[in-house]
Amino acid sequence: MTDLEALAELIFPDITDTIDDLEKRYPKRQLNNGAIVARFAPSPTGFLHTGSLFATLIAWRFPAQTSGVFFTRLEDTDTKREIEGSGEELLKQLEAFGIVPNEGYMGDYEKGNYGPYKQSNRANIYKTVIKDFIKKGLAYPCFCSSEEVNELRKYQEAHKLNPGYYGQYAKCSTLDPKVAMQRIKNHEPYVIRFRSQGNYQNKIKITDLIRGNLELAQNDQHIVILKSDGLPTYHFAHLVDDHFMRTTHVTRGEEWLPSLPIHYELFEAAGWEKPNYAHLPVIMKLDNGSRRKLSKRKDPEASVSYFLENGYPVEGVLEYLVTIANSNFEEWRLQNMNANIFDFKLSFDKMTLDGALFDLAKVKNICKERLARLNKDEFTKKAYEFAKKYDNNLKELIERDENFFKEIINIEREKDNPRKDYETFKDIYPIINFFYSDLYEKLLENELPFNYERFTNQTIIKVLEAFKNDMGLEYDEENWFNNLKKVTEQCGFCSNVKEYKKNKDLYPGHVGDISEIIRIAISTRKNTPNLYYVLKILGKEEVTKRINKIIERLS
RNA sequence: GGCCAGCUGGUGAAGUGGUUAACACAUCGCCCUCUCAAGGCGACAUUCGCGGGUUCGAACCCCGUGCUGGCUACCA
Numbered sequence: 001m002t003d004l005e006a007l008a009e010l011i012f013p014d015i016t017d018t019i020d021d022l023e024k025r026y027p028k029r030q031l032n033n034g035a036i037v038a039r040f041a042p043s044p045t046g047f048l049h050t051g052s053l054f055a056t057l058i059a060w061r062f063p064a065q066t067s068g069v070f071f072t073r074l075e076d077t078d079t080k081r082e083i084e085g086s087g088e089e090l091l092k093q094l095e096a097f098g099i100v101p102n103e104g105y106m107g108d109y110e111k112g113n114y115g116p117y118k119q120s121n122r123a124n125i126y127k128t129v130i131k132d133f134i135k136k137g138l139a140y141p142c143f144c145s146s147e148e149v150n151e152l153r154k155y156q157e158a159h160k161l162n163p164g165y166y167g168q169y170a171k172c173s174t175l176d177p178k179v180a181m182q183r184i185k186n187h188e189p190y191v192i193r194f195r196s197q198g199n200y201q202n203k204i205k206i207t208d209l210i211r212g213n214l215e216l217a218q219n220d221q222h223i224v225i226l227k228s229d230g231l232p233t234y235h236f237a238h239l240v241d242d243h244f245m246r247t248t249h250v251t252r253g254e255e256w257l258p259s260l261p262i263h264y265e266l267f268e269a270a271g272w273e274k275p276n277y278a279h280l281p282v283i284m285k286l287d288n289g290s291r292r293k294l295s296k297r298k299d300p301e302a303s304v305s306y307f308l309e310n311g312y313p314v315e316g317v318l319e320y321l322v323t324i325a326n327s328n329f330e331e332w333r334l335q336n337m338n339a340n341i342f343d344f345k346l347s348f349d350k351m352t353l354d355g356a357l358f359d360l361a362k363v364k365n366i367c368k369e370r371l372a373r374l375n376k377d378e379f380t381k382k383a384y385e386f387a388k389k390y391d392n393n394l395k396e397l398i399e400r401d402e403n404f405f406k407e408i409i410n411i412e413r414e415k416d417n418p419r420k421d422y423e424t425f426k427d428i429y430p431i432i433n434f435f436y437s438d439l440y441e442k443l444l445e446n447e448l449p450f451n452y453e454r455f456t457n458q459t460i461i462k463v464l465e466a467f468k469n470d471m472g473l474e475y476d477e478e479n480w481f482n483n484l485k486k487v488t489e490q491c492g493f494c495s496n497v498k499e500y501k502k503n504k505d506l507y508p509g510h511v512g513d514i515s516e517i518i519r520i521a522i523s524t525r526k527n528t529p530n531l532y533y534v535l536k537i538l539g540k541e542e543v544t545k546r547i548n549k550i551i552e553r554l555s
Numbered sequence: 556g557g558c559c560a561g562c563u564g565g566u567g568a569a570g571u572g573g574u575u576a577a578c579a580c581a582u583c584g585c586c587c588u589c590u591c592a593a594g595g596c597g598a599c600a601u602u603c604g605c606g607g608g609u610u611c612g613a614a615c616c617c618c619g620u621g622c623u624g625g626c627u628a629c630c631a
Contacts, residue, residue, distance in 0.1 A: 043631055078630050146629070162557070163627070191629055200558095217558065227629040234631050258559055258626040279560090284624080286566090291623060320567095323579085327568050330579050352568080354561045355624070362567070362580045372593090412592085419592055481589075497589080515589035527591040 003177035008134040010181050011141065011192075017128045026114050026244040035068035037248045039104065040094075041241075043075045044087035048304045050294055050358065051253070051283045052090075053097065054321045058280060059251045060099050061346045068248070071104030073241060074118045077231040087118075093304050097314045114245040119237055126232040129240050129270070130192055130225060138269050139225060141180050141190040142172035162200060165193065166220040173222055192226035194236070198265055206260055209249070209278035209348040219261040235259060239266040247275050254279040254355075278348055283324070284355040294358055301360055311386045311425030313374075315341060316367030320359075323366070326350040338373055364423045371425075372418040376410040383409075386425040394429045397436065404537075408432050411533045419529060434523040435537065440546065443524040448550070450520055451513070457554040459508060463517045466491050468547045473540055477532045488514045521550040 001009070029037060038059040042052060063070040072094075074087050091107035094100070103112025110117050133139035142165075144152075149165065156163045172180075173195055184190065198218035206214050225236035232240070242250060257279045267274045284291040285299055294302040301307070307317050319341050322329050332344050371379065380402065387395035398405050409432065412419040422428055433439040450460055472483030485495035488511045494500035500510035519531055522543055528534050535543055 041631095045631080075631065081630065142629095149629090157556080160556075211560075214559080221627095224629050229629080231629090233629070237631095253625090253631095254560075255625055255631090260559095281561090282624080293624085324567070327579090330567085331569090331577095334579080356568095357566060359566050359580070365580055368592095417593065421592055484589080510589085512589045519590065525590090529591070531589065 002135075003181075004137055005135050007141070007177040007181055008131045010184055011134065012127050012131040015124060015127050015131050017124070019129065019132050022125060022128060022244055026246065029069065029246045031069070032067055034066050035248075036062045036066045037069045037071070037246055038063050038251055039071045039073055039242075039245070039247055040101070041073040041075050041252075042087075042090050043078060043081070044083060044090065045078075045081045046083055046086055046296065048090050048093040049296060050302050050304055053094075053304050053317075054283055054324070055251060055253060055280050056094060056099055057318060057321050058278075058325060058346065059249075060101075061342070062249060062251075063102070064342070065345055069102045071112060071114070071245065072101045072106070072117065073245070074105040074120075075234070075237065076118060076120045077227075077233070077237060079120075079229065079231070093308070096308055097304070097318060119241070120231065122237075122241070123230060125244065126226065126236065126240055127230075130232075130236075133194070133225075133269070134192070137195060139192050139194050140173055140175065140177075141184065142170075142193045142222075142224075143175075143180075143183055143188050143190045144172060145189075164220075165222045166196065166200075170195075170222040189228055191224045191228050193222040194225045194266065194269070196220050196222050196265060197269075198261070204261060204264060206264060207277070208257070208260075209276055210281075210351045211257075211279065211353065216258075216261050219265045221262065223262060235262050235266060238263060239270060239272075242275055243267075243270070243272045249276045249278060251278045251280060253282055255282070278351075281324075281352055282355040284357050286357050291355070291357065293355075299358075301358060301363075307363075309390050311390065311427070312363065312367050312423075313370050313382060313425070316370040317363060319370060320363045320366050322346070323362075324352060324356040327352065368420045368423045371422050372413070372420040375414055376406045379409055379413070380406050383425045383428055391426060391429060393433075394425070397429065397432070400436075404435075405432075407537050408435050411529045411537075421529065434525060434528075435534075437542065437545075440524065444549070444553075446524065448520055448524055449526050450517065454509065454513070455517070460517055460521075461551050461554055463491050463493075463514055464521055464547045464551055467514070467518055468544055471535065471540060471543065473535055473543075477530075480532050484514065485511055518547075522546045 029035075031037070040052075040056040040059045042048075060070045062068065072091065076082055076087065087105065088107040091105070101111075103114070103117075104110065105117035116122050130139055134141075144165075152165070152169055153163045155161075156169070170193070172193070196219055198220040200217050200220045202218040203215045204218050206216055208214060223235055224233050226232055238250075241247075260277065260279075263277075264274065283294050285294045285302075287298070296302045304317075307314070319333075322341060322344065326344075326346050328350050329344055333339075336343070374382065380398065383394065384398050387393075387398060409428070421431055434443055455463075466487050467484075470483065470487055472480045472487075475483055488495045491514065492508060493514055494503075494507040494510045497510045497512055500507055515531055516526060519528055519534075520526060522538060523534065538546070
């Protein structure tokens with residue numbers, strides 16, 4: 001046994017697997033040519049960030065477009081920052097957006113043959129690879145304390161040297177394995193470092209699917225690959241996991257771009273094929289004139305729960321994210337207003353390079369458009385889903401009489417240019433509440449917005465009486481309006497607005513004023529959807545009741 | 556400080572040597588209209604971070620420079 005082998009045995013006496021064993025246990029995936037295997041690999045450090053949702057969307061769609069595999073992996077190697085239960089929460093929120101992994105960490109269980117999918121349960125796999133690395137001299141134990149490393153950094157900074165543990169400063173890299181073994185036997189604490197062969201002066205060519213070809217300095221850092229707590233660092237976990245989980249495309253935030261040379265060297269040292277890399281732009285926010293990352297602490301819209309709680313339709317949010325991902329999407333949408341968003345094929349080369357500023361106004365606009373294009377059944381179903389969780393008033397309304405609800409929200413829906421009343425499901429209740437008699441009664445407690453400056457109570461009563469006696473609800477919309485014009489004239493008002501504007505003195509008001517009086521009487525509001533449909537839905541009897549009530553109140 | 560990336564209107568952006576610098580959101584007008592929501596029409600970058608250069612011609616090519624963001628951990 002060589003010294004290095006002895007060292008490896010001393011450090012990992014319990015590891016009996018070899019790399020070959022792992023290769024067999026996690027064989028290459030049998031997939032079609034061009035199938036993409038990508039993953040979402042969150043750290044359980046809090047609720048889902050809007051930027052993570054963006055990254056997930058991309059990691060999810062590419063496999064979906066190529067009959068590949070989208071899996072989740074929980075990167076819980078930083079035990080200090082971990083927030084209990086957030087892993088499960090992350091998966092739930094993803095599901096709320098319709099994103100369900102094909103395999104991987106699913107919250108309370110795992111699915112698939114390439115697990116475990118929780119890094120804390122993969123310690124032995126990492127150790128197997130590290131044991132091999134040590135035997136080959138690619139990794140070594142380092143006994144330097146964090147104080148020593150800090151001192152080194154200070155010294156390097158003072159002397160304008162590149163900081164870090166590398167080259168001549170990598171003290172433990174030249175330690176005789178025999179000495180190392182002795183120190184381990186003496187229970188000295190240590191970490192495992194990677195022995196870099198790189199030279200910072202050399203450039204390596206790397207390829208990013210989004211950014212194209214780049215040149216970066218070779219890595220020369222002897223990075224820590226196994227922390228003193230026995231868990232790997234990100235870099236090493238990435239190497240091992242994405243190799244043995246057979247990831248073909250690593251999609252991640254652009255903050256990883258600078259460490260790409262480390263990953264390249266790691267893959268080359270292991271002798272494994274590198275995955276493709278796509279470094280995604282980060283979603284930004286304008287703050288006092290400067291850009292910064294969307295921050296969960298400062299920006300409510302940085303947490304996807306914000307959208308869920310406020311009733312944004314998930315397809316609207318997703319669609320917005322697609323517009324930032326591929327700007328040619330908007331053009332496509334214009335041609336395909338009613339198509340499913342995922343009929344659009346995302347591509348890496350159309351992806352934006354700089355971090356987009358998050359534009360809530362645009363999100364709202366898209367949501368409004370999407371909500372308008374849902375048919376009444378879909379709309380009701382989704383509204384109810386939302387209401388059950390976040391809007392009791394709305395929930396009660398839908399449960400009370402689903403068909404009545406559908407009738408209301410179906411006003412001028414299901415046509416080429418549907419009404420766009422709602423940006424979010426939260427908007428529904430305050431817009432439609434007056435349709436319900438008991439809620440209408442409640443609204444009556446407020447002052448009614450009649451135009452008392454122009455019309456006396458007597459005039460309003462006269463108009464309401466006239467309308468009550470001849471509503472014209474038996475006609476279609478056009479003839480109903482003609483009938484209303486007739487009533488208008490009976491009241492001495494002008495049935496033509498233009499005409500009225502020319503001779504204001506001849507009439508007390510015009511047909512629009514009549515409409516407003518009726519509208520306020522039956523809804524307590526100045527603005528409602530098309531009056532004809534509102535009247536039709538309420539029905540003659542209810543309208544009569546409401547009008548009588550108002551007449552009584554004004555008398 | 557060093558390294559990397561990015562910089563086209565308020566926002567997302569198209570654009571790769573010759574365009575009136577697309578389109579969408581927002582904003583502001585006007586029109587339509589029984590209100591609202593829409594819809595229609597129009598305005599909104601004399602100019603592509605800035606300065607030079609190459610060229611008959613530059614947002615696009617070259618050289619400088621500035622700004623913004625990221626990285627520079629036993630965090631991911």
